[in-house]
Amino acid sequence: MPRVISKNHIPNLLIHLKKSHDVFAPMEKEGEVVFGNVEDPTKVLLNYKTTLLPPKIYFLPPEEELFKVTNGRVQEEQLNNKFVVFGLSRKDLEAIVYLDQIMNKKPADTFYLNRRRAVTLIGVSEEEVGVPPGGDLILEKISDRYYRTLALTKKGKKIADLEFFEEKEINHKAKSHEATSKLDQILLDSELIARAIEWSRENYRQIWEHLGRVCLGCGICTYVCPLCYCTSTEDKTSFDQTVCSRCRKWDACTLPGFAKIAGGHNFRPTQAARYFNWFYHKFVRAYKEFGRAQCVACHRCQRYCPAGIDIEKVLEEIINAFQKAEPERKF
Ligand code: SF4
Numbered sequence: 176m177p178r179v180i181s182k183n184h185i186p187n188l189l190i191h192l193k194k195s196h197d198v199f200a201p202m203e204k205e206g207e208v209v210f211g212n213v214e215d216p217t218k219v220l221l222n223y224k225t226t227l228l229p230p231k232i233y234f235l236p237p238e239e240e241l242f243k244v245t246n247g248r249v250q251e252e253q254l255n256n257k258f259v260v261f262g263l264s265r266k267d268l269e270a271i272v273y274l275d276q277i278m279n280k281k282p283a284d285t286f287y288l289n290r291r292r293a294v295t296l297i298g299v300s301e302e303e304v305g306v307p308p309g310g311d312l313i314l315e316k317i318s319d320r321y322y323r324t325l326a327l328t329k330k331g332k333k334i335a336d337l338e339f340f341e342e343k344e345i346n347h348k349a350k351s352h353e354a355t356s357k358l359d360q361i362l363l364d365s366e367l368i369a370r371a372i373e374w375s376r377e378n379y380r381q382i383w384e385h386l387g388r389v390c391l392g393c394g395i396c397t398y399v400c401p402l403c404y405c406t407s408t409e410d411k412t413s414f415d416q417t418v419c420s421r422c423r424k425w426d427a428c429t430l431p432g433f434a435k436i437a438g439g440h441n442f443r444p445t446q447a448a449r450y451f452n453w454f455y456h457k458f459v460r461a462y463k464e465f466g467r468a469q470c471v472a473c474h475r476c477q478r479y480c481p482a483g484i485d486i487e488k489v490l491e492e493i494i495n496a497f498q499k500a501e502p503e504r505k506f
């Protein structure tokens with residue numbers, strides 16, 4: 176018999192979790208959906224398109240102090256409490272699983288991994304989940320009133336065993352998975368994308384030159400992407416020079432200074448080169464390293480790009496040009 180939770184009990188579940196954890200969830204703020212600390216569980220959104228910033232903010236914060244040295248003594252940043260991120264979408268869960276793989280690659284990012292160990296991830300899906308993408312527990316909507324539990328880990332099972340859940344046969348099924356976007360379909364063939372991008376570097380330069388003129392180099396596409404993880408580090412010294420902190424913050428390869436080194440040389444001096452690099456990393460390097468594109472088709476980069484650049488259209492155009500120019504290639 177499936178374990179289910181009634182929609183009315185979800186705020187009670189969140190109140191219960193808040194007694195022992197910090198709980199973060201999607202909610203509306205100034206016209207956008209954002210992840211935030213749950214103060215009023217009735218304000219938590221179960222059905223939304225996408226949040227502005229992805230949940231990576233909880234494992235790879237925009238800015239953090241890694242360690243500090245005080246009079247020669249090194250002190251690492253300590254994680255405070257265990258925490259819960261509730262209401263994750265399928266795509267965000269998928270991105271976290273992929274980001275785990277990236278961060279586990281040697282040398283592993285221990286700061287990221289410590290946070291991942293401290294978190295419990297609870298997904299909420301308004302439609303049928305199919306193969307669960309990851310996380311600890313997923314609540315799958317099966318009727319207007321009930322969500323079915325899919326417990327994937329011990330942590331998830333412990334939550335699904337709480338008194339807010341019950342065993343109940345419901346004569347409804349989850350809504351079938353809605354049609355996927357064109358970007359989802361394009362991503363099915365990571366090899367084709369990788370080859371087309373590689374080919375475009377020399378053979379379809381006009382698209383990168385055009386995008387280089389349009390792109391503002393603001394870095395927003397990187398910040399909102401659940402799978403971009405570039406950071407830069409800097410040391411800060413206290414005024415009396417007794418404390419030195421090693422800090423890191425998000426960086427973006429589309430920013431003009433990203434590839435600039437001491438002496439002023441810039442390895443990617445044009446916006447075209449920088450924007451190409453963003454694509455190259457996501458679709459060529461990632462394919463070579465992990466066998467798949469570093470994109471889950473969340474559409475955040477397209478939605479928040481101030482220059483209106485649409486990743487789906489860019490990929491489509493490059494792939495079409497590649498297939499037209501190289502028709503004899505078999506894919
Ligand atoms: S968000 Fe748009 S304008 Fe800003 S760096 Fe990315 S592609 Fe360029």
Ligand code: SF4
Binds near residue numbers: 400402403457475
């Ligand atoms: S659609 Fe854009 S923001 Fe979303 S995962 Fe892909 S590259 Fe990142």
